[in-house]
Amino acid sequence: MAAALNRFISRSSDKCRPFFQLLKKREGFEWGAECEQAFQDLKKYLAQAPLLSTPDPGEILVLYLAVFEHAVSAVLLRDKGPEQIPVYYVSKTLLDTETRYLPLEKLVLALRTATRKLPHYFQSHKVVVYTEFPLRSLLRKADFSGRISTWSVELSQYDIDYQPRTAIKGQVLADFVAEFSPTVAPQPPTRQERKVEPSRRKGKAPAEQDALEWKLFVDGSACNTGSGIGIVLFPPGGVMIEQSVRLGFSASNNVAEYEALLVGLNSAKTLKVKRIRVYCDSQLVVNQLSGEYEARNEKMAAYVEAAKSLLNTFERVCIEQINSGQNSHADSLAWLAAAVPTELKRKVAVDYLAEPSIGRSMDLILDVNQGTSWLDPIVEILRDETLPTDKKEAHKIKTKSARFWLSPEGKLYKKSFTGPYLLCVHPEMVQKFLHEIHEGTCGSHAGGRSIAHRAITQGYWWPHMQEDAKVYVKICEKCQKFSPMIKTPAEDLVPLTSPWPFAQWGMDIVGPLHKATGNRKFLLVATDYFTKWIEAEPLAKITKPMIERFVWKSIITRFGVPYSLITDNGAQFQKKFKTFVPNMG
Template sequence: MPRTSVKGQVITDLVVEFVEPSLEEHTKRSDMDEKLVGMISLKESLSWKVYVAGAANQRGSGVGLVIISPDKIVIEKSLRMGFLATNNEVEYEALLIGMTMVQKMGGKNVEMFLDSRNRNPHADSLATLATSSAQSLPRVILVEDLYTPTKINVDVVYVHQIKMGPSWMDLVVLYLKESILPEEKSEADKVRRKAPRFWLFEDQKLYKRSFSGPYLLCMHPEATELLLIELHEGICESHTGGRSLSHRALTQGYWWPNMQKEALEYVKKCDQCQRFAPNIHQPRGVLNPLSSPWPFAQWGLDIVGPFLKAAGNKRFLLVGTDYFTKWVETEPLSNIRDLDARRFAWKNIVTRFGISHTLILDNGVQFDSKAFRRYCCDLGITNRYFTPAYPQGNG
């Protein structure tokens, strides 16, 4: 007598054993000739759901995990961390531990739910070691101590690093590290004299000793421009001048040779500094040539002092210099009035060398007064006024 139901059961067991995980078999029995009809239909992807939460406070840090398998089996776990960690580091550890547990249990598709208060109250309660739960889950919770951060062994992709070229630091570092000097005697003497001004740290970084401040990190020539860019127009951009920029680099703890010169050259290349620098609104003056065509035709007058008081309460010197012969006439004065300037011009220049063609003067009151101008105009002398190199001495 045929036993068709047994044959159908064997086929069903074979399909269950070798079917793909994404397929689910539904069997339906019918009374038509006692045959078993098998139906295989597609099912949604079988995924694990992992709810993780981290908590960090002054008492320590912990991780709570709720893992739900595709078969609706719930696994709870809580971990206490024996090392200091921030809230972000705790959540990162929770993610790693959750994925590791699912991988060990053979899971391939995982849905992670991280620190969502509305959808993740159970994992959050595990993280804070509380007992409240919205679901009727088992009360047995595994508690494990974690003393070191989790390390994942992955294939490391090394980035090609471009080695910086030779620089002035190489000889100093070589001497401080291995006491090796260049073969040339002059270069060896230079390195030997410069070496006491530097200090080599354990990480092979060279520092310059400072007299009154902290040690300064020596910068490679190829990295100085990046530092100047960051200080001049970085996140705390100031767009200061060259001297201020080099001084700021020093206060930040950096040093390299000729840093002030490089800072000045960099500021000159800054586009924003050239466009928006304050303009000089003073009108331009006419350029006057200072060439002297013959001896004693052009004199320059200036006042030097004050000095310590001498005999007759003399504190100043009125100096006249001929531009052609460089002859000097001088006279001590107790006051610097326009009357004294007129008397000096008549006594020391006109009566001895004749009436000059031009007098080169600064903008002092004693030279720019109406009386002195009228006196020179009556003698036919042309006055030329100029601004000296140091404006504080301009009269």
């Protein structure tokens, strides 16, 4: 019943979920309170369900999407001024793997489900999707997952527009949209973020406290030449403070990490810092201070106790684990202290050199003002959403633009499912690219197909790459002079045996064969030398009149008088037959 009434029920998969769960059980089928409540709610809904409507040809339709924990839904509507009339309800129960999709991926899945179940509406109408989420930018983003990329190409064939959701018109969508944004349960802190927070003092709001928070990056390094620590302290809105300290004693990496933390906290304490956020790339230090790891020896336990004692002197402290790439500044200072074998204090000034000291060896001059090309319409629709006035051309450009991506710098890239994005080359720059790849500094004068493949592997693309590369190779002077020559000796040209179709035929008799209807046991066959076309006729007797009739009916009347007929000079092709053929023309 639910399957038959699916199009009339809003969020049918969510409403019928208790039934689906019950039907999955092979044993212990029991109609419980949850199923009874769902059944009563379904009857109540069908008793007051709104009537569905049929859209007019060319009418713009409206689509709302809903995402829930175990189902996605969509409703297609007609916008009639003060009210919105439903056209079709679509709902899908999520598979176990689909329940683990990201929320925005589930939203795109709901849209894809609607297009697959209602393709006739999407192909004949423009559909406006009202949503509070950035679906347009998501489908055009460069770093999305593989399934989003596939769905983006699939959805690009339809005329779909995305607009912010406005006020709901009427009670039809009240329940559908009210539960559109499910509440998200608070997540526990991950292993990459451990907080050590003493009791927060009263008197200031959390936002104001975060604005006064200092940031401390610490790192330690131990090597054969010695040990060192690096500290970077960022005050709120102030000047960065750096410290590079060489340890005068032998220390392991873990000891160096703890020393960096203690020295950094002491420096912050000296500056009378009250609120601080510490970033460290040592998993051991962060987890021991949070209590998840236990110190196994007395030395580590002493460091943990000293660090916790120092942390309690601050009003608010937060310790987070980051990766080494995010802590590169402090890591460089630690390596500097560990690599310099001296006990003397020193200051190292770091300057900035913008240009090479020897100057540029050559200047590269490029055309600044490039003419119009195939890139311009795609760039305009991706940047400004500007479409041509012609409807067919606009649909063509919009479909093609889904395969491209515009970077923030204004460069156009072609999307790729299995490889990196390819930079689109302007037509005026194609010859320069081919010259550099074919005969440039690292050019090997390869063939056209190899040049096109090399351009793709280096991250470039333009239409008709192989054709342009083949043409360029043909006009390369060095390739014409020094390319390998064909060593096969020349021979006289052999004329064609049949210069045009149906000019020369070969004819022969096959048989006797097993008797067929009409006592036929011979087969008269004629084959054209040029087209290999075959004409055949079964015969009971192979007399000269029958052969003449076959030539007249099957060859001359259909293909014209042949230039020559080749036979094996059998008895049937002698005397009268030789005079019959020349008389035909």
